Amino acid sequence: MRRRAQSVYDDASGSSPEFRTLTGSRLLRLSCPGGFSIRPRRRKLKPMSKRTVPPFRADHVGSFLRPKALLDARAAHQRGEIDAAALRAVEDDAIREVVRFQEGLGLRGVTDGEYRRTYFHVDFLQQLAGVDVRGGIAVSFRGAAGNVDFAPPVMHVTGQVRHLKPIQLADFEFLKSVTSQTPKVTIPSPTMLHFRGGRGAISRDAYPDLDQFWADVAAAYRAELRSLAQAGCRYLQLDDTNLAYLCDPKMREGARQRGDDPDELPRRYARFINDAIRDRPEGMVVCIHLCRGNFQSAWAAEGGYEPVAEALLDELKVDGYFLEYDDERSGGFGPLRFTPPGKIVVLGLVSTKIGQLESKDELKRRIDEASRHVPVEQLALSPQCGFSSTVHGNDIALEAQAAKIRLVVETATEVWGEA
Secondary structure (H helix, E strand, O other): OOOOOOOOOOOOOOOOOOOEEEEEEEEEEEOOOOOOOEEEEEEOOOOOOOOOOOOEEEOOOOOOOOHHHHHHHHHHHHHHOOOOHHHHHHHHHHHHHHHHHHHOOOOOOOOOOOOOOOOOHHHOOOOOEEEEEEOOEEEEEOOEEEEEEEEEOOOEEEEEEEEEOOHHHHHHHHHHOOOOOOEEEEEEOOHHOOOOOHHHHOOOOOOOOHHHHHHHHHHHHHHHHHHHHOOOOOEEEEEOOOHHOOOOOHHHHHHHHOOOOOOOHHHHHHHHHHHHHOOOOOOOOEEEEEEEOOOOOOOOOOOOOOOHHHHHHHOOOOOOEEEEOOOOHHHOOHHHOOOOOOOOEEEEEEEEOOOOOOHHHHHHHHHHHHHHOOOOOHHHHHEEOOOOOOOOOOOOHHHHHHHHHHHHHHHHHHHOOOO
């Protein structure tokens, strides 16, 4: 068993049974034996080296609410009123604006807002040879305003999976040309080709043996990463719902009914992702984001990370983790004890599903709580998910979106001395 990481707010001696929480730079002490007392006390954080590579202390998952002009242009393109070039010109203008938005708020990792996509995963995966998109499987998403019924498209593997052309290259090159910060590329995790449909969504003619399926998809991802690396990409994120879904008892039972072992799948997926990223060049940071569903402010799964923690944190060879921790759906911080030295856990403490702004003091208290399981030097802060994982967007105002990012940047600066 891993020993509990020392909190940076602990006394050096580690003595006295106390509860401590950081509020600003003031520490509230609750002494247990001998009665109850509160004693404000100022403490300084241990000095930490400045992060020069991502993920940054204040970071974000990637997607932002689509502006009306972009949504109108997409609708016009679907009606055949404008061509692809005209749509791309509108996308370019919108991306320039969202880049200015991110840089103006102090973010050091900058995305294109996923403004060229309808879904976070479909637009990428359907460009691989051997992959088709078919009717979705109905899912009841749960939210504060009630349930939202939605049938996201399901990917079907109908032939041998191949990477025939760069997929994100042109989009990355444009993003790189319009930002002075670190451009970040987000792509779906390769597990998105397996979990939702299982073996039944993978052609037995193309893949009588699943081992070849895993190998071919991983090879396709390596080719995509190679094209991005050659263009100068140094920050890539894999978006994965499936490892998070495997934290939910109902989702685990669904996997079992499809013929998969939910206890083995996290390790199978860790090997799969490791194979997909194994040739990334030195200097390319690869992170993974876990999501329990993010559609119009609703979610599909819930449950703490314990069922997948060891495979996720100790076996998966990524550099950082963007983990949802905005409410009780994600459980406690205990699973973070599996985090090896050198890896960064980006705590998704700020919700993109609701407009209400979190308390800065509460965010600091929760960072301190997490630091009891992994050193605070290995922690960072972000919203729990994107603001618009699909083109539909979450039920949150543009002003609240900006306020949430500003809160992340300010809180990170106060806790770590930098964003």
